[in-house]
Amino acid sequence: MRILFSGIFLLFLVTSQAQEMTAAKLFQIIEKEADTVKINGNSYQFLFNDAMLVCVYDENANRMRIISPIIEREKIGEEELLNALVANFHSALDVKYALSDEILWSVYIHPLKELSEPQVIDAIQQVYAAAITFGSSYSSTNLVFPGNTKKVEKPKPEKKLNKT
Secondary structure (H helix, E strand, C coil): CHHHHHHHHHHHHHHHHHCCCCHHHHHHHHHHHCCEEEEECCEEEEEECCEEEEEEEECCCCEEEEEEEEEEHHHCCHHHHHHHHHHHHHCCCCCEEEEECCEEEEEEEEECCCCCHHHHHHHHHHHHHHHHHCCCCCCCCCCCCCCCCCCCCCCCCCCCCCCC
């Protein structure tokens, strides 16, 4: 019994330490995945497959975000915004589309310390995918949750019959 308890405690200790993400570890992961990285205060700006992403973190608040700007709000219509909202429910899994400062973003938000390296890598890939699929499949992975995933389409003008 004592050996079992010691084994469980050791497993807990190793697991809890393995997920203590820090800003330094986060930088190392991003540096490994990105094409280029610039440090600016508490953020890392980086290129991933020629797309600009930013990781903003706050160790005191235990929060981090990986974001990518997609398009200015004035350049899209209501149809695209509604499609992004539908995608937030069905196809933009861990990433969401969000509007801030009149820019539409692909956003991943998570507690910092609880992140694992595979989660950071997956987050980068999903933020990138959601950004580049905006306007088409609006998806961050190949997975889609079931339900009404129909995109909003502009109503087609009524055809008028010619009366002669």
